[in-house]
Amino acid sequence: MGTAGQDCDVLSDQELVLEIAEKNRRALEELYARFSGPIYSLAVRMLRDSGAAEEVTQDTFFNVWKRAGSYKPERGKVTAWLFSICRHRVIDEIRRRKRREQTHVHQDVELADQPADDTNDPTRFANLRMQRGMLKDALSKLRAEQRVVIELAYFGGLTHSEIASRLGQPLGTVKTRMRLGLRKLREVVGPQSREWV
Template sequence: MEPLPVVDDASLLTRIAKGDQTALSALYDRYARIIHSVAFKSLRSIEESEEVVLDVFAQVWRIAGRYDKQKGRADTWLFMLARSRVLDRLRKLQRNRASAPAFNDADEIQIPASEVSPIEEAMISERRDRVASALKNLPDEQRLAIELAYYQGLTQSQIAAQTGLSLGTVKTRVRLGLSKLKLTLEAETS
């Protein structure tokens, strides 16, 4: 059996613009970890960094048709979207934590090299293990909703359709589960 040909990022974005979810999944698999690492360097929060990743790929899904390969590489475009989402998160955190020192130098957010260093890889692995452990402590229905959203990339509407639950129920389960995860992970770092 021959290996599948590698599809370039620009082609994936073209397919995403036409509504191809498998192309979005492929792009996500290619860039989610590195975008998470970039976000974590600035935000210093696993949860906020995960939100940035989700925001970036939700935005890619909505605006992939705006990408113009004549203006630049697809990965550069993705990292600019990520940088913008990180800055949005930083501003939000500054508003919410007026008394806490916040990172506010936008020039410090760098587009990463194409490979993750061994130290970053170890940090990502450690965070992944902590999240997996915390997920096991959630009620099954909340864990399932979160796993479908974050690990399979389904929207809440898709989760509702797949599970036969109402959209409101799915939203509540994801929100409650994420809240419990956040508390568990914050307690571990305290």
């Protein structure tokens, strides 16, 4: 390692960030060496996924490279700034996962909307189509968080525990959303259709 690298070794965290703002790659490497472990540990604790945590860690330091000039020492230590960047990136990842989960759920609903192959009786076929149409319309009137748990349970075949694990939510929250969502569904579809909700 050259003199510049040795110089970076002795710089304080704040001085490293100032150097990174001047696009000093050695300074970024030194900051990474000091803090990538703790940043990764925080990400893996929050995401429970080592691959995603590694991506978050890389993204955190990429953001440091881009935004080092925005660091203000008077607002707090470099460590607090780094952990803040990491937390924001983790939140983005969690939101992305939930959006993807909802997309998968809606695709499942589309598949579930197809009538079963054994409906040779035209009246039964028509009734099933009507019921499914009403159910999809009723589901669209629910709050998003209630709709997702109901769709995962009834179209995805997941248990309450599996839904809680998949969405990263407490089991009690999932059960409450399920109960409130089903109550709302029964109100929306009316008395004539409550037996199939």
